[in-house]
Amino acid sequence: MAITAGGDLGAGDLAGKRILVPESRDLDLFAGMMEQHGAETIRCPMVKILDLDDPAPARQWLETLLGEGFDDIVLLTGEGLRRLMKVARAIDREADTVAAIGRARVFVRGPKPVKALREIGCTPYRSAPAPTTDGVIAALATEDLAGRRVGVQLYPDNPNEPLLDAVRARGGLPVAVTPYRYANDSETGAVQAAIREMAEGRIDFVAFTASPQVRRLHEVADACGLGDAFREGFARTRIAAVGPVVAEAVEAAGGTVAVSPETTFHMKPLVNAIRKLLADGAG
Known part of the structure; x- marks a missing residue:
């Protein structure tokens, strides 16, 4: 209730x-x-939130963002963006990362990623009507993603195939990253x-x-x-x-x-x- x-x-x-x-x-x-x-x-x-044992997957995702770039980015959590920015600082590419995010259309699941975006001077393109995977899918449902590279930030213990499938169904090319892990x-x-x-x-x-x-x-x-x-x-x-x-x-x-x-x-x-x-x- x-x-x-x-x-x-x-x-x-x-x-x-x-x-x-x-x-x-x-x-x-x-x-x-x-x-x-x-x-x-x-x-x-x-549950404690920790950095990845091996930051290579997060670095690889950032290299794609900084190289080919993403046309669209989906952020499910504010923590995810903050952890990605931490990796960006470690490779001395913080300013470049902020600029690359600013060039993309950013879809967010809820208020926490909005807050994290504002911390780096960026704003979302669209917020999900409900802070759930279904809400994000609904936000994408009217978008033509044909041929667009879509960076998708996931959270631990959930590969979220329904979301990735929804991006593919709209013609997008999803590139997923899970930039942190959970520990008991x-x-x-x-x-x-x-x-x-x-x-x-x-x-x-x-x-x-x-x-x-x-x-x-x-x-x-x-x-x-x-x-x-x-x-x-x-x-x-x-x-x-x-x-x-x-x-x-x-x-x-x-x-x-x-x-x-x-x-x-x-x-x-x-x-x-x-x-x-x-x-x-x-x-």
């Missing part, structure tokens, strides 16, 4: 609520947003403890900000013989999802999303959506 943030929200409206926070990169920021409204947070970072961040013991607390009804919300967090929780449960506890906990704990991609991962894992922002898929709107759900009497 999507809830729009708003209404009469009080400063301590999360008081007495225990919220599991699987965020990694912005853990302190996200947990602090909820703690300032009275929540008790259980910090359990689950939290100790397995901490994840196991979180699963047990969910099953025991000791956690009021779990607030997911990325789909790999959901997969990590499920993987630990399966690996440690906690499948029943995971299913019980996932069924009884209210789940907050930052956006539709995360919501899909929750549903794939057998959960139901209780609350999600309707349009702006960031941490602050997610916190406000949780607050509004409680203020509306669902607490």
